Amino acid sequence: MKLLVKSLLASAAVVLFAPGVSAETLRDAVRFAVTTNPAVKASEAEMRGATYELLQLRREFEPTVSLFGETGWQKVDDPSNLSIEDNDVGKNRNQLGLRAEVVLFDGYRRSNLVYANSARVDGSIFRLLDASETLALNATEAYIDVYRHRVLREVAKRNVEKHEEIGQRVRALVEGGRLPFSDQLTIDDRIRSARLAQLEVERALRDANARYERVVGRPPSGGMTVPRAPAPQSLEALTQASVTNSYRVQFARTQIDQSRFESEAILSDRLPRVSLFAGVSRDENRNGVTGTRRDESIGVGLNWTLYQGGRRAERNALAEQTSRAMSEQALAVREVTELAARTWNTYRTNLERTRQLEEQLRINRLIVEVYGDEFEAAKRTLLDLLEVERARFNVEFETVGAQAGLAFSTYRALATQSKLAQHFGLAKSDLAFDPSFQDRTKDDPLSIFNISVEPLSTEPLQ
Numbered sequence: 001m002k003l004l005v006k007s008l009l010a011s012a013a014v015v016l017f018a019p020g021v022s023a024e025t026l027r028d029a030v031r032f033a034v035t036t037n038p039a040v041k042a043s044e045a046e047m048r049g050a051t052y053e054l055l056q057l058r059r060e061f062e063p064t065v066s067l068f069g070e071t072g073w074q075k076v077d078d079p080s081n082l083s084i085e086d087n088d089v090g091k092n093r094n095q096l097g098l099r100a101e102v103v104l105f106d107g108y109r110r111s112n113l114v115y116a117n118s119a120r121v122d123g124s125i126f127r128l129l130d131a132s133e134t135l136a137l138n139a140t141e142a143y144i145d146v147y148r149h150r151v152l153r154e155v156a157k158r159n160v161e162k163h164e165e166i167g168q169r170v171r172a173l174v175e176g177g178r179l180p181f182s183d184q185l186t187i188d189d190r191i192r193s194a195r196l197a198q199l200e201v202e203r204a205l206r207d208a209n210a211r212y213e214r215v216v217g218r219p220p221s222g223g224m225t226v227p228r229a230p231a232p233q234s235l236e237a238l239t240q241a242s243v244t245n246s247y248r249v250q251f252a253r254t255q256i257d258q259s260r261f262e263s264e265a266i267l268s269d270r271l272p273r274v275s276l277f278a279g280v281s282r283d284e285n286r287n288g289v290t291g292t293r294r295d296e297s298i299g300v301g302l303n304w305t306l307y308q309g310g311r312r313a314e315r316n317a318l319a320e321q322t323s324r325a326m327s328e329q330a331l332a333v334r335e336v337t338e339l340a341a342r343t344w345n346t347y348r349t350n351l352e353r354t355r356q357l358e359e360q361l362r363i364n365r366l367i368v369e370v371y372g373d374e375f376e377a378a379k380r381t382l383l384d385l386l387e388v389e390r391a392r393f394n395v396e397f398e399t400v401g402a403q404a405g406l407a408f409s410t411y412r413a414l415a416t417q418s419k420l421a422q423h424f425g426l427a428k429s430d431l432a433f434d435p436s437f438q439d440r441t442k443d444d445p446l447s448i449f450n451i452s453v454e455p456l457s458t459e460p461l462q
Contacts, residue, residue: 033139054117071098076288097281107271114445116261118437123254125435130247139226158200229410247330252329263318272304302452350406400431
């Protein structure tokens with residue numbers, strides 16, 4: 001009985017309180033991964049690039065001022081309009097001028113470009129936030145995987161120690177003539193099998209460490225603990241929260257808006273373009289006429305394409321692009337709904353499986369203790385004892401995996417709702433701009449040009 005209690009306490013210490021002075025918590029690992037991973041940095045650069053491209057549209061609303069001029073030699077042969085002194089005579093010609101133009105109306109092309117690019121910026125923000133959720137989940141999985149293999153390594157190590165302890169007892173009994181020599185060979189074989197199992201677990205742990213370093217950005221260090229996240233309450237609640245909060249679904253919505261506004265910008269050429277212009281120029285020896293000339297102008301210009309072939313097909317093509325974006329949003333909703341259902345199913349299965357395995361492990365440990373006493377009393381054979389030891393080891397192995405799977409499924413439920421990064425203390429403002437660019441341009445497209453692109457935190461978050 002003392003041996004059983006000792007074994008239970010050792011297991012609890014490993015599973016629940018992995019020691020370490022400089023322990024790296026799951027929260028630290030995820031925050032470091034999300035704030036330093038190159039994949040997230042690439043998405044952040046995409047978001048910033050889209051924002052600057054939106055701000056470039058300021059030039060569409062401001063005057064265009066151009067300075068033009070030329071200098072060179074010219075000879076004009078035009079006897080009907082030039083004097084004898086000027087006709088067919090080479091002269092130096094110079095010109096210098098200044099022209100300004102501002103668009104007054106362009107069929108709402110510029111406004112729709114602002115709306116479309118605002119939707120694009122919001123979309124890039126949701127893509128960045130979704131990438132952060134994915135990376136947070138990957139980092140969580142990598143952390144739990146290292147933790148799981150560390151626990152399995154201890155389980156395998158104890159299994160070797162247990163077989164070696166049985167081996168010592170068997171050798172003493174063989175030397176005393178109470179057991180045949182074949183039993184010694186049998187236990188030696190089982191000890192080697194246990195060592196091979198430990199060797200395989202250690203290899204798997206090294207692989208888990210390598211994946212951890214790739215995902216998180218640094219090797220695992222110190223003790224590790226894996227608390228469970230808040231569990232989902234029901235499939236209905238999980239599905240509703242997932243569809244409502246999903247960054248993937250919100251990104252798909254911005255694609256619909258972007259497609260619609262881009263279509264409106266393209267179709268704006270069906271309306272007139274009106275601009276105000278003013279200019280001044282000075283010419284010397286212009287068109288062969290000796291002397292200087294000064295021109296000043298101010299007025300309103302109109303450009304209106306009244307007919308152009310293929311417009312109906314163009315409109316239909318643009319409508320199909322918007323229809324495609326709407327279908328992709330519906331597909332995103334279905335995918336998130338399925339993901340929520342699968343996550344719920346996995347959580348429920350892991351919960352029940354963990355309960356049953358923990359109970360089975362408790363029973364197996366009792367059986368091992370009883371068989372050990374009966375083996376000493378010659379009521380059980382060595383093979384009987386070794387088989388129950390094998391069963392206990394297999395169940396303990398499965399229990400560790402089930403406990404890790406249950407913990408991970410709670411974090412996966414948060415990721416399905418796009419709440420995992422927030423759970424680890426990473427606010428949206430730590431990761432991306434506020435996805436409200438469309439709202440800012442709703443009443444006044446020009447108001448978007450008053451914003452400034454502030455830098456996000458570049459320091460790794462612990």
